[in-house]
Amino acid sequence: MTERFTAQQRLVVAIAVLGSFVSFLDGTIVNVALPAIDRELGGGLATQQWVADAYLVTLGALILLAGSVSDAFGRILVLRWGLVGFGVASIAVALAPSAVFLIVARAVQGAAAAFLVPSSLALITSTIRGSRQARAIGVWTALTTSAMVAGPLIGGLFVDHLSWRFAFLVNVLPIAVTLWLLPRVDARDRRVPGAKIDWWSGSLCTVGLGLAVFALIEEPNAGWGSPLVWAPFAAGLLLLGGFVWRQRVAASPLLPLGLFRIRNFSAGNIATWFVYAALSLNGFVIAIYLQQGAGLSATLAGLASLPTTILMVALSSRFGALSGRIGPRLFMTAGPLVMAAGSLLFLRIEPDFDYWWQVLPGMLVFGLGLSITVAPLTAAILGSVDASRSGIASAVNNAVSRIAGLVAIAAVAAAIGGSLDLDGFHRSAVITAVLLAAGGVAALIGIRNAPALTPGPGPGPGSGSGSGSGSGRS
Structure with missing residues (x-):
């Protein structure tokens, strides 16, 4: 019988989800807003890439530093810093008068986000143990990764009915709620005496x-x-x-290289690189092409990903629980391969556009594969490390996923031939499928179930990045 969360554990999960939610949401909400940003501020594809990547550069580069700070000075303190910084930067993004100002504000926003994800997820791993931890990670993964997928829908609604600027102000409410909930957690920060960063x-x-x-x-x-x-x-x-x-x-x-001697940690991060590079490339290209190529409104382009979001919310925690019982290897292998099949289904998109026949099947298959993948991937990586190193290990996995995403987006123009027309979109779908297949093969070869399932003093089925993350993430 599944153990229920205590009231404090539910509070910890809620804070971890809310704290990470804004980071994952903002990482993808921008994609659907890029055409509108380009129309208002100018700059073409290069500016669109920089608006997405400025956030990912600082997030990916500083998340290791944030993980070390989280382990040394406490998860709750670092989470609070990140929330305040992210809120202020979000307001600056919304008020940006030029493309350069917007890019700089996005970089600051990414720096603040770096302090959110590892500290919020480490809060789960340091306070919830055993089978409940696997369930908690499944819930965290489902909701934060669904934020990555729901971002285009939320952004589309704001772009079409108000302004792209309001899409970034949506962060303020969950940040305020999280700051209000933090003092109600019984857990207290443990600071390492004499810690150096x-x-x-x-x-x-x-x-x-x-x-x-x-x-x-x-x-x-x-x-x-x-x-x-x-x-x-x-x-x-x-x-x-x-x-x-x-x-x-x-x-x-900042990056303890000894962690990579742990088999599941190193193999899981290799799989993360391929999977999250594919996720970022897929999200960036689809959000732009459905508007600029297929002629959809921003709202409809965002709605296109809704089936994936629904599947994530409905299934991710269940696959996380299954992974906690039988091990992550099967799910980490099968999930990316299912996503690869979904990506190839996007090759059905033709000039005579039809969402229901050409896009929806790919979204459903892609969403199923994503649901299978993210929670087991998250659990496998930090399940192999001691709880005292959960902050930095989570940060490493998040850094891998974010850097993979920013490299994929930075290279998109060269990969698709410099133009996001239908041919370029088809090339990106094939590249996405190849990356996902590589992630599945990496998991098949490298992941072993025993380390994640062995009982002992460690955190049990652990945590990592939903980012995305997922991971994600996201």
Whole structure:
């Protein structure tokens, strides 16, 4: 018989969901707003890429730093910082007078989001144990990942009936509710005496990623022969190499490389890279093409993903519970392969557009695969690490998913041939399917059930990124 959550555990889950929800929601709500942003502020595909990637660069680069801060100074404190910063940045995004201001505000928003996801999820892993933890992660994964999928619908409604600016103000209410609930949690932060944070590593990772992503976005316009492209790309790779080197010699590294000696942790993050690169590419391309290519309104483009959202909410926690009982390997293998089949169904989209025949089947199959994948993926990764390292391990998994997403979006113009026409859309569907299949194969080869199911002093079936996350995420 399934154990029920206590009142405090329900409160912890609610706070974790709300705290992460705004980050996952905002990561995708922007996709459907991009055409409207382009019409008002200008800049074309490159500006659209930067509006999406500025958020992902700082989120992906700083989430490791946030995980270390969360473990050292306490989940609740870090979560509160992240919520306040995210709320202020969301207001700045909504008031942006120019594309440059908007991109900078999105970067600040991503930096604040970096402190939300690992601290909120680590709050679950540090306060809920055993079979309830797997259920809690399933609920967290279902609701936060559904936020990633519901974002285009919410954004579409605001774009069509008010303004794209209001789509970013929707964050304020859940942030206020979460801040109101936080003092009601019985759990208290445990700070590590004398804890030190490696700010140099954070700087190397942030600047290195920013330069590399800049080069990927600008390459279709200037070409690899341009110093504007190869110079920042080379500098970015050098800085990222310096970041990895520093993790080997620093006394308190942001990225404990020893974690990757844990089989399920390393294999799970490889699978995460492929799956979340595919999710980000799929969400970015579909939201834009359905408006600019198929001629749908922003609301209808958002509604296109509703079947996926419904399946996520209905099924994700159930697959999370099943994974907790029989192990994650089967689900982490089958889920991405089902999603890959759903992505290939989008090849049915033709100039004579018909949502019900050309889009809906792919959305349903994709949503089923996503529901199968995300909770077991989340549980497998942190189920392999000790609870005391749940913050940094969650942050690593989130960083992997976010960086995979930003690289996929940064490279989209080169991958689809520089234009998001029907041919470009079909190419992106094939690339998405290949990435997802690679994620399934990585899980099949690398994941083992025993580490996630072995009872002991650790966190039990653990947590990771829904991001997305999912993971996601999202």
